[in-house]
Amino acid sequence: MTEFKLMKGNEAMAEAAILAGCDAYFGYPITPQSEVLEYLAREMPKHNRIVMQAESEVASINMVYGAAGAGFRTMTSSSSPGISLMQEGISYIAGAELPCLIVNVNRAGPGLGTIQPGQGDYFQSTKGGGHGDYRMIVLAPASVQEMADFVYLGFDLAEKYRNPVLMLSDGAIGQMMEKVKFKPYTRPEVDKSGWATTGKPKTRKRNYITSLHILPEKMEEHNRHLEEKFKKIRENEVRFEEYNTADAEFLFVAYGLSARICQKAMDMARQKGIKIGLLRPITLYPYPYQRLNELASQVKLMLSVELNSGQMVEDVRLAVNGKVPVEFYGRMGGMMPTPEEIVHHLETLIQYHHVN
Amino acid sequence: MEQNNNSNPAGKERKVKGKVEIDIQRCKGCELCTTACKEHALTLSDTINIKGYRYILANNEVCTGCVNCALVCPDAVITVYRTHPKKKPVDITPTDIREQLQTIIVPAK
Amino acid sequence: MSIDQHVLPGPEPVLNLPACHREEDEYEMVYHKPATMVDTAMHYCPGCAHSLVHKLIMEVVEEMDIQEQTVGVAPVGCSVFAYDYMDIDMQEAAHGRACAVATGIKRLMPDKYVFTYQGDGDLAAIGIAETLHAINRGENILIVFVNNAVYGMTSGQMAPTTLPGMHTTTSPDGRDVSYYGAPIKVSELMSNLPGSFYVTRQAVHNPNAVRRTKKALQNAFKYQQLHKGTCLVEIIGNCPSNWKMTPVEAAKFIDEEMVKTFPLGDIKVPNAEDLKIF
Numbered sequence: 001m002t003e004f005k006l007m008k009g010n011e012a013m014a015e016a017a018i019l020a021g022c023d024a025y026f027g028y029p030i031t032p033q034s035e036v037l038e039y040l041a042r043e044m045p046k047h048n049r050i051v052m053q054a055e056s057e058v059a060s061i062n063m064v065y066g067a068a069g070a071g072f073r074t075m076t077s078s079s080s081p082g083i084s085l086m087q088e089g090i091s092y093i094a095g096a097e098l099p100c101l102i103v104n105v106n107r108a109g110p111g112l113g114t115i116q117p118g119q120g121d122y123f124q125s126t127k128g129g130g131h132g133d134y135r136m137i138v139l140a141p142a143s144v145q146e147m148a149d150f151v152y153l154g155f156d157l158a159e160k161y162r163n164p165v166l167m168l169s170d171g172a173i174g175q176m177m178e179k180v181k182f183k184p185y186t187r188p189e190v191d192k193s194g195w196a197t198t199g200k201p202k203t204r205k206r207n208y209i210t211s212l213h214i215l216p217e218k219m220e221e222h223n224r225h226l227e228e229k230f231k232k233i234r235e236n237e238v239r240f241e242e243y244n245t246a247d248a249e250f251l252f253v254a255y256g257l258s259a260r261i262c263q264k265a266m267d268m269a270r271q272k273g274i275k276i277g278l279l280r281p282i283t284l285y286p287y288p289y290q291r292l293n294e295l296a297s298q299v300k301l302m303l304s305v306e307l308n309s310g311q312m313v314e315d316v317r318l319a320v321n322g323k324v325p326v327e328f329y330g331r332m333g334g335m336m337p338t339p340e341e342i343v344h345h346l347e348t349l350i351q352y353h354h355v356n
Numbered sequence: 357m358e359q360n361n362n363s364n365p366a367g368k369e370r371k372v373k374g375k376v377e378i379d380i381q382r383c384k385g386c387e388l389c390t391t392a393c394k395e396h397a398l399t400l401s402d403t404i405n406i407k408g409y410r411y412i413l414a415n416n417e418v419c420t421g422c423v424n425c426a427l428v429c430p431d432a433v434i435t436v437y438r439t440h441p442k443k444k445p446v447d448i449t450p451t452d453i454r455e456q457l458q459t460i461i462v463p464a465k
Numbered sequence: 466m467s468i469d470q471h472v473l474p475g476p477e478p479v480l481n482l483p484a485c486h487r488e489e490d491e492y493e494m495v496y497h498k499p500a501t502m503v504d505t506a507m508h509y510c511p512g513c514a515h516s517l518v519h520k521l522i523m524e525v526v527e528e529m530d531i532q533e534q535t536v537g538v539a540p541v542g543c544s545v546f547a548y549d550y551m552d553i554d555m556q557e558a559a560h561g562r563a564c565a566v567a568t569g570i571k572r573l574m575p576d577k578y579v580f581t582y583q584g585d586g587d588l589a590a591i592g593i594a595e596t597l598h599a600i601n602r603g604e605n606i607l608i609v610f611v612n613n614a615v616y617g618m619t620s621g622q623m624a625p626t627t628l629p630g631m632h633t634t635t636s637p638d639g640r641d642v643s644y645y646g647a648p649i650k651v652s653e654l655m656s657n658l659p660g661s662f663y664v665t666r667q668a669v670h671n672p673n674a675v676r677r678t679k680k681a682l683q684n685a686f687k688y689q690q691l692h693k694g695t696c697l698v699e700i701i702g703n704c705p706s707n708w709k710m711t712p713v714e715a716a717k718f719i720d721e722e723m724v725k726t727f728p729l730g731d732i733k734v735p736n737a738e739d740l741k742i743f
């Protein structure tokens with residue numbers, strides 16, 4: 001598959017899953033990502049892989065737990081209300097240190113919400129979502145190509161760190177059609193015999209998968225071990241992309257769909273003479289705090305643009321630590337900002353902060 | 357003869373004999389085995405084990421090796437032995453005489 | 466007597482010294498704790514059915530020599546630590562989700578023996594959807610359902626299988642059927658699903674019941690090789706601590722009260738056609 005294909009984001013992600021050697025997909029239909037399950041229901045059996053429509057998202061994530069615990073490469077996908085249902089399972093997967101990929105095709109909420117895209121699951125994805133001290137590596141694609149590429153990356157990172165990885169897409173990127181080229185990929189060999197439950201031979205002790213450590217001393221030890229892991233992840237896996245930041249006096253910070261819109265807004269603002277750049281985090285956890293802190297010494301104002309009521313902006317403020325003003329522009333309910341209104345808001349803010 | 361209310365009131369030579377070994381440190385004194393034993397061979401001790409439970413004592417004289425006790429034991433602390441229907445001959449000749457006898461019992465040529 | 470007189474007639478010398486020989490009873494071991502159990506004390510209360518059922522399952526695994534091919538799924542409840550006692554690969558599932566976890570395992574490793582071990586809250590309350598759908602799909606797993614009519618681990622609340630009038634911490638005046646409904650007969654309910662292959666209800670409160678339960682478990686494990694559907698073995702167990710009875714009284718309660726609501730016996734058996742290969 002080395003030529004470009006025109007595909008929908010959800011289907012590109014599904015095809016990438018097959019190419020990544022995903023052994024099993026368990027899912028449940030929900031708009032706007034039912035195409036993933038449908039595509040895989042058609043294609044996975046041709047490769048002798050397992051695909052199952054489970055009875056709920058709760059069942060899906062627990063089937064992922066079982067398959068991952070037995071050492072297989074497995075994933076699931078859903079949208080915001082379904083991801084809420086999976087939080088218990090995700091917490092268990094993180095506690096038991098199982099590798100898997102979970103995809104959230106974010107829609108606007110809260111509650112049943114609407115089927116239009118949103119970015120209101122940022123907190124849920126990066127700050128926990130499920131109970132307890134754990135994190136997921138969160139990858140935020142901004143194009144159909146990235147929705148495909150991040151499947152390979154997600155599986156590799158999940159197995160490298162024995163941690164669940166979340167791909168936080170949204171209803172627009174999942175549904176839109178763009179050209180995509182599937183890169184050649186070989187699934188790496190990972191030795192899981194030290195922990196996977198494949199049946200106990202005489203040559204080793206029994207393996208068991210659990211997140212229960214009833215003695216507080218053991219539980220704290222386990223928590224510290226997880227923290228060590230997240231520290232390594234923060235040191236090694238930060239990914240982001242910068243546009244026009246070399247001479248930037250102002251900065252957009254946006255991810256996913258809003259980053260696409262901000263790219264256009266940035267071009268429009270530049271034409272008006274405003275020297276603005278864009279930092280697009282690719283990993284929302286670990287977040288590029290360091291790079292934002294560096295840029296805070298260079299720019300006069302940062303504007304976080306999101307499809308929510310203000311979630312990622314808190315991380316930008318943390319990164320910047322008061323060095324420069326950090327403002328927010330957001331639309332909710334599935335409404336998308338136009339580049340014009342973003343530029344207009346930027347100009348208002350520049351005047352307000354007297355940073356011309 | 358001593359009156360004992362087991363399945364062999366006449367005290368005849370039993371064909372099948374059993375004996376049980378009880379891991380008294382793991383026994384929890386739940387007494388499910390004492391109810392299951394038809395020979396009333398099991399009783400609760402008056403002393404306690406390291407966990408603080410009274411444990412089961414076995415009277416192997418009347419045990420028939422029926423395995424009922426071990427079946428109902430939740431903690432699997434009972435090991436049951438039963439006699440084989442055949443008896444096996446055991447040589448208990450004192451060693452010093454055995455050597456002498458070896459030289460005597462030789463077919464005459 | 467001369468030395469020659471000690472030699473007995475016949476082609477071979479026969480040692481005939483009754484004074485130096487006796488016949489001894491030859492004992493053979495007829496029952497021992499299975500080697501597939503971890504050599505450790507179990508945390509269960511004295512007389513608890515869980516430890517007994519663990520023992521029976523591990524006996525079957527030992528006898529069938531399938532330790533290397535068996536993967537178990539432990540529940541949340543008193544038997545959450547089952548993986549500390551069964552010397553096989555196991556996974557700890559979230560509360561109620563054992564059947565979904567087992568589905569994930571069995572679909573990826575169809576040749577392994579996969580079983581779930583669940584209590585009444587795990588299987589019939591929070592997990593009823595996962596249980597029902599796993600059986601409906603005919604997942605080729607064994608579900609061991611220990612039904613003791615209370616929530617044991619959390620100290621004795623009402624369960625979906627609590628008997629009418631039974632006192633628990635959340636039904637202090639006895640289970641009120643008009644408020645909470647009647648106890649669920651899981652085996653009868655699930656036997657209606659075409660995906661169920663072998664459904665039986667047994668108990669472990671006396672030696673004969675234990676023998677029948679062991680037989681049911683042996684059959685259930687054997688039937689997994691057929692790939693013809695789910696085996697559900699419901700085992701009426703006791704909970705002496707939360708029933709506020711001694712283990713012996715609890716056994717009597719099962720005999721007199723529990724079996725009225727939950728009659729013992731086979732509810733669905735495979736037909737002879739299916740079992741021809743055995």
